[in-house]
Amino acid sequence: MSIARIEPYDDYLRVHFTPGEGARHADFHWFWLRHNSDLDRHPVTQERIVCSSELPFEPSPRSVRLSGDSAAVEIDWSDHVEGRTSRYDARWLREYAYAADRAPAPPPPSDPAAITLDASRLEEPLGPLALRTLQRAGALIVRGYGTDTESIIDVFGREGLSVISTHFGRIEDLRTDNTTNSNTDQLGYTDSSIQLHTDQPFLERPPRYQLLHSQRPGTTGGENFVVDGLAAAHHLAEIDRHSFDLLRTVPVTFHRKQKSFERVLVSPLLDFDAPGGFRIRYSYFTLAPHRRPFAEMEAWYRAYNRFAKLVRDERHQYRFLLQAGDFLLYDNWRMLHARTAFTGARWVRGVYFDAT
Incomplete structure (x- = not known):
């Protein structure tokens, strides 16, 4: 399974999956992604060691990109001083997609x-x-x-x-x-x-x-x-x-x-x-x-x-x-x-x- 493309928005990231079973795309709030990242886990048990209440509610991604094989999304978070990259596998994103195939009303026009x-x-x-x-x-x-x-x-x-x-x-x-x-x-x-x-x-x-x-x-x-x-x-x-x-x-x-x-x-x-x-x-x-x-x-x-x-x-x-x-x-x-x-x-x- 892989990811066709990604679309970053102010409040969320839209992930487009390659054709297959399940959602064609899914939207994920930045805060949800930050809370579910691999940055704040114990190195041995891989359990979370940070509560969501300790994180900034409006996190700022430094960069968002697809991995080289398009099998994952990689995000650098500006609040993480070590500069490590969070990795979100396509299969995991599709499994936990809480806003699959969402079609939101567009924001007000401006032209x-x-x-x-x-x-x-x-x-x-x-x-x-x-x-x-x-x-x-x-x-x-x-x-x-x-x-x-x-x-x-x-x-x-x-x-x-x-x-x-x-x-x-x-x-x-x-x-x-x-x-x-x-x-x-x-x-x-x-x-x-x-x-x-x-x-x-x-x-x-x-x-x-x-x-x-x-x-x-x-x-x-x-x-x-x-x-x-x-x-x-x-x-x-x-x-x-x-x-x-x-x-x-x-x-x-x-x-x-x-x-x-x-x-x-x-x-x-x-x-x-x-x-x-x-x-x-x-x-x-x-x-x-x-x-x-x-x-x-x-x-x-x-x-x-x-x-x-x-x-x-x-x-x-x-x-x-x-x-x-x-x-x-x-x-x-x-x-x-x-x-x-x-x-x-x-x-x-x-x-x-x-x-x-």
């Missing part, structure tokens, strides 16, 4: 070209094409449309989307010198970076879609990025079911308090049973202090942080810079969005939509 249209090269009306892209990918970037926001509103109005006014007004002018909106005492009207979040999570029904229409880019910075929260949730369910279950069932409190506006709402972060379909509420700057039983608080933070680490990984983000006349339209029930800090007179217009 902005897959969701970008050039307004000057459209072969069909923008409205229907945009809604199909939203349904497929959750977000759409349109380059070179022009700076007339009202014309975009008209385009999507013909497709059954209506503008939703909020406590900011009908159209937000997201700029540091704003004089047109109410309740501007929040991060969107500053030049600070804003990490991933969904908008209006403190409302029973947050607006379904948001348009971010660039009127003028900043001098530096101001890059946008979005993440597919639905894809992230499915991926988390495959790699850490306990964390996924906590995010789906544990209610948290969102509290937006401004000079002239206040709302409170209690809800889990992930809601697969919401009217209209999946809904994610995720906003680190409107989260009230968590209140969980003492025995559950650490597990909750581990689950929340696991998801945050997943979506904050740039490999799982669509990242792009909007120039004047470009716009982003995204599904606020599905996607997380963010921006980097900027300098200069950056100006983006924001509009919320919902289906009529």
Whole structure:
């Protein structure tokens, strides 16, 4: 028996076996491999002499390779000062494969070209094409449309989307010198970076879609990025079911308090049973202090942080810079969005939509 190839990932190693009886491939957590290595065994009895609790929970392989005859995987561990190599025979790996032929949901996609249209090269009306892209990918970037926001509103109005006014007004002018909106005492009207979040999570029904229409880019910075929260949730369910279950069932409190506006709402972060379909509420700057039983608080933070680490990984983000006349339209029930800090007179217009 031999191994055809190996695929190292952040959290685990995938081993592809040569054709034969049994699993075609199997996934092994790095920690499981480190715990079951031959590095920490008595030289005479070959019994373990180290408990798993003594090992780093996120071990770092120095190198991973196939043996010369492809009959084993060889791993050098960075935590092992002697630099000895662990060897895992193909037959042994197949015998103890606890995740044979696993087909996990992929992590969130990241290629902005897959969701970008050039307004000057459209072969069909923008409205229907945009809604199909939203349904497929959750977000759409349109380059070179022009700076007339009202014309975009008209385009999507013909497709059954209506503008939703909020406590900011009908159209937000997201700029540091704003004089047109109410309740501007929040991060969107500053030049600070804003990490991933969904908008209006403190409302029973947050607006379904948001348009971010660039009127003028900043001098530096101001890059946008979005993440597919639905894809992230499915991926988390495959790699850490306990964390996924906590995010789906544990209610948290969102509290937006401004000079002239206040709302409170209690809800889990992930809601697969919401009217209209999946809904994610995720906003680190409107989260009230968590209140969980003492025995559950650490597990909750581990689950929340696991998801945050997943979506904050740039490999799982669509990242792009909007120039004047470009716009982003995204599904606020599905996607997380963010921006980097900027300098200069950056100006983006924001509009919320919902289906009529």
